[in-house]
Amino acid sequence: MTQPSSNTALGARSPLARWLDQRTGLLTALADAANRPVAGGVSWLKVWPAAIAFMFCVQAITGFFLWVYYSPSAQTAWESVYFIQHHVAGGWFIRAVHHYSAHCLVALALVYVLQTILLGRYRQPRELVFWVAIGIALCAAAGMLTGDLLPWDANGYSATKTRTGFLTAVPLVGQHLLKLAIGGPGPALGSHSLTRFFALHVGVVAPAILLLLLLHVVLSRRSEQAEIDTIWRPEPYWPKQAVRNAVVCAAALVVVLMLACSHGVSGPERGVRLLSPADADPASAYAAARPEWFLLGVYEFSHWFSGALIPIFIVPGLAVCYLLAMPWIARLQFGHLFNVGLTGLSVLGVIVLSWITLAKDARDEQHQQAIAAEQQKAQRTRVLAEALGIPTAGALELLRHDPKTQGPLLFAQCASCHSHATAEGAGIVAAQPTAPNLYGFASRQWIRRLLDREIAEGKKVFPVAGPDYFGGTAFADGKMVQAVKDLWREAELDEELDELRADLDRIAAALSAEADLPAQRKLDAQQSKLIAQGRTAIVDRGCTNCHKFHDRGALGNAPDLTGYGSRRWTVEIINNPADGRFYGKRNDRMPAYAETMRQNQVEMLADWLRGDWYEPEQ
Amino acid sequence: MSTIDRTGNDDRRSFLEKLVAVVLYALGLCVPAIGGLIAFLNPLRQRSAAGEFFKVTTLDALPADGSPMKFSIVADRVDAWNRTPNQPIGAVFVRRVADKVEAFQVICPHAGCTINFEKTQSGGRFFCPCHRASFDLSGRRLEDPSQSPRDMDSLDWEIRNGTEVWVKYETFIMGSSHKKAQA
Numbered sequence: 121m122t123q124p125s126s127n128t129a130l131g132a133r134s135p136l137a138r139w140l141d142q143r144t145g146l147l148t149a150l151a152d153a154a155n156r157p158v159a160g161g162v163s164w165l166k167v168w169p170a171a172i173a174f175m176f177c178v179q180a181i182t183g184f185f186l187w188v189y190y191s192p193s194a195q196t197a198w199e200s201v202y203f204i205q206h207h208v209a210g211g212w213f214i215r216a217v218h219h220y221s222a223h224c225l226v227a228l229a230l231v232y233v234l235q236t237i238l239l240g241r242y243r244q245p246r247e248l249v250f251w252v253a254i255g256i257a258l259c260a261a262a263g264m265l266t267g268d269l270l271p272w273d274a275n276g277y278s279a280t281k282t283r284t285g286f287l288t289a290v291p292l293v294g295q296h297l298l299k300l301a302i303g304g305p306g307p308a309l310g311s312h313s314l315t316r317f318f319a320l321h322v323g324v325v326a327p328a329i330l331l332l333l334l335l336h337v338v339l340s341r342r343s344e345q346a347e348i349d350t351i352w353r354p355e356p357y358w359p360k361q362a363v364r365n366a367v368v369c370a371a372a373l374v375v376v377l378m379l380a381c382s383h384g385v386s387g388p389e390r391g392v393r394l395l396s397p398a399d400a401d402p403a404s405a406y407a408a409a410r411p412e413w414f415l416l417g418v419y420e421f422s423h424w425f426s427g428a429l430i431p432i433f434i435v436p437g438l439a440v441c442y443l444l445a446m447p448w449i450a451r452l453q454f455g456h457l458f459n460v461g462l463t464g465l466s467v468l469g470v471i472v473l474s475w476i477t478l479a480k481d482a483r484d485e486q487h488q489q490a491i492a493a494e495q496q497k498a499q500r501t502r503v504l505a506e507a508l509g510i511p512t513a514g515a516l517e518l519l520r521h522d523p524k525t526q527g528p529l530l531f532a533q534c535a536s537c538h539s540h541a542t543a544e545g546a547g548i549v550a551a552q553p554t555a556p557n558l559y560g561f562a563s564r565q566w567i568r569r570l571l572d573r574e575i576a577e578g579k580k581v582f583p584v585a586g587p588d589y590f591g592g593t594a595f596a597d598g599k600m601v602q603a604v605k606d607l608w609r610e611a612e613l614d615e616e617l618d619e620l621r622a623d624l625d626r627i628a629a630a631l632s633a634e635a636d637l638p639a640q641r642k643l644d645a646q647q648s649k650l651i652a653q654g655r656t657a658i659v660d661r662g663c664t665n666c667h668k669f670h671d672r673g674a675l676g677n678a679p680d681l682t683g684y685g686s687r688r689w690t691v692e693i694i695n696n697p698a699d700g701r702f703y704g705k706r707n708d709r710m711p712a713y714a715e716t717m718r719q720n721q722v723e724m725l726a727d728w729l730r731g732d733w734y735e736p737e738q
Numbered sequence: 739m740s741t742i743d744r745t746g747n748d749d750r751r752s753f754l755e756k757l758v759a760v761v762l763y764a765l766g767l768c769v770p771a772i773g774g775l776i777a778f779l780n781p782l783r784q785r786s787a788a789g790e791f792f793k794v795t796t797l798d799a800l801p802a803d804g805s806p807m808k809f810s811i812v813a814d815r816v817d818a819w820n821r822t823p824n825q826p827i828g829a830v831f832v833r834r835v836a837d838k839v840e841a842f843q844v845i846c847p848h849a850g851c852t853i854n855f856e857k858t859q860s861g862g863r864f865f866c867p868c869h870r871a872s873f874d875l876s877g878r879r880l881e882d883p884s885q886s887p888r889d890m891d892s893l894d895w896e897i898r899n900g901t902e903v904w905v906k907y908e909t910f911i912m913g914s915s916h917k918k919a920q921a
């Protein structure tokens with residue numbers, strides 16, 4: 121047995137090294153640590169604390185560089201993470217590595233705790249080492265739960281809102297705990313939730329893990345002293361254990377890098393997806409938020425109970441207490457076997473419960489739709505942010521003023537009567553379709569079909585009298601329906617069906633040109649002749665007998681066709697369909713939305729109906 | 739003799755020194771800690787806005803079959819140091835029952851997620867996507883036991899000027915089996 125002598129080692133060193141060592145003792149300490157025999161011998165089973173410490177370093181390094189760019193407030197958090205993700209060189213990479221190394225840290229800590237239980241390495245004199253390991257696992261999880269909110273995206277916001285909401289289930293002080301956690305009266309989270317979570321994340325959780333890691337070194341050395349003294353042939357830490365540790369650290373890093381690059385290393389989808397910015401409006405809440413993987417078991421378990429107190433606080437709290445008590449339970453007869461058995465059963469239970477949640481969600485159509493809708497929203501935010509830039513009030517403003525995003529939400533109020541759906545039923549289908557289907561409203565196809573006659577199951581039918589137009593309204597048998605039927609009957613009698621069809625094409629083109637729809641602007645400009653013919657046909661075919669069209673016809677009998685479907689026309693009819701320019705006293709059930717909607721909402725609704733929103737050039 | 743005397747004096751003096759040292763360190767650390775704690779506890783002093791009536795819709799805009807519709811509540815949103823006018827601060831479900839209405843808070847009493855409405859063959863149900871609690875059209879819990887500790891929170895409403903539906907927008911303390919307005 122060769123006893124490494126720090127004196128001889130020092131003797132061989134340069135004068136500078138000797139000077140440094142005499143003043144700090146650093147080199148001697150390093151040499152002692154390297155030459156220290158590994159308790160119980162070198163082993164692949166002893167790599168976990170080193171791997172955990174390594175993964176923590178990865179977290180600390182990437183975390184620092186994220187910190188350089190991050191700005192915690194409701195108007196800047198998402199925006200600064202967006203900038204990191206899409207505009208900082210390598211930003212997506214450090215963000216992805218930070219994200220996946222956090223998952224990895226939790227996984228490593230869990231593996232370490234479970235292995236410690238299985239091998240009985242929690243028994244005396246290692247009780248406190250075991251406690252520290254549990255502390256590291258809990259802090260690693262806390263790091264993820266506090267870090268989750270920081271990007272201030274739809275998922276982090278919803279998940280954190282639910283989690284902090286659980287605090288209210290705590291008797292007596294629940295409401296106060298919630299206020300302290302989110303930094304305000306709630307129920308919405310805000311800037312002060314972010315500052316609190318950020319302070320916890322970098323100022324409490326991260327230093328706590330560092331302290332626990334140091335404590336782990338100190339306590340495990342002390343507890344292993346007895347083992348080292350009784351060992352037959354001690355092997356030093358350096359290099360045999362060190363190389364095993366390094367191999368596992370490198371393997372863990374490779375896994376993290378593979379996950380970080382799983383969506384490629386170029387393009388906007390690389391790294392960790394950033395969802396749309398958090399919206400405190402409960403009507404826009406993300407419906408598919410789920411907890412992190414290690415909490416899925418508790419999540420499913422909570423479905424067995426009313427309220428959160430038992431499944432979220434009491435049972436997990438008891439589980440942690442039991443873990444802490446394990447070293448003393450192991451002193452009883454069969455205590456260790458009992459601990460191992462119960463741990464195994466619990467792990468199995470958690471796996472089964474997690475699997476149930478994943479299976480339910482995979483089958484849940486609404487859940488999948490919510491995820492898909494959120495991905496579209498995120499994509500839309502990116503398009504707008506790139507095109508328009510992010511305003512000082514935050515990226516959410518881009519979505520709040522985007523007809524493409526707001527239109528379907530606002531149309532929900534219209535959708536008790538109106539559908540907005542294709543012939544195949546894709547889109548918004550009214551609860552009880554009793555008013556025209558507004559999909560493609562004022563487009564050539566929409567107007568042309570209103571005037572058309574179709575053959576369905578061998579019978580001639582008029583769409584204008586059908587469910588897509590006036591079939592469900594008070595005008596189902598009105599003058600307009602009659603006028604369309606008359607046009608076709610007369611043309612059939614005069615054998616002028618082809619002429620009628622050609623005229624209707626012209627009328628549709630001319631009337632639709634009034635709308636100035638963005639999708640048709642090019643076509644309208646090219647076909648100015650057809651449109652001019654259509655304007656004449658509108659008068660010739662008798663439309664102006666009831667409708668006003670520019671200087672022909674008069675108001676009072678039917679809606680104004682001047683500027684039909686234009687932005688102004690559409691805004692005005694939504695504001696008040698009973699206005700003299702539209703249906704007047706004959707207005708069916710449509711309410712005047714100027715009374716209940718704000719004007720900018722009506723305008724967005726009109727823009728959405730007209731397909732008038734920003735799209736990037738192809 | 740003199741040595742013993744001196745030792746006795748030393749013991750007393752050294753005890754006093756230890757006491758002073760410990761007390762001074764403790765007091766010294768208490769000053770920033772208590773100051774910080776008071777600032778940290780500041781949210782406890784903050785109160786939610788009191789309930790207020792908002793005009794959300796008109797009677798004739800509500801489906802006659804009693805299906806609920808969701809309406810945004812638009813008001814000033816106050817968050818930390820910001821006050822932003824005309825923001826959607828919440829939402830309510832309103833459904834028509836003959837000449838009356840029923841109004842509900844969209845926030846789930848369980849953990850604060852947003853409840854959705856699902857149309858079904860038999861009319862429909864309210865459904866919370868977070869923990870799968872569901873409620874009937876009158877906001878009563880459908881499961882037993884339900885994840886939610888109480889039925890959906892109904893809101894006060896008024897019909898003004900014949901057809902205008904006004905709803906008193908309030909938020910309630912979550913997680914409790916008793917409905918109590920948030921303070």
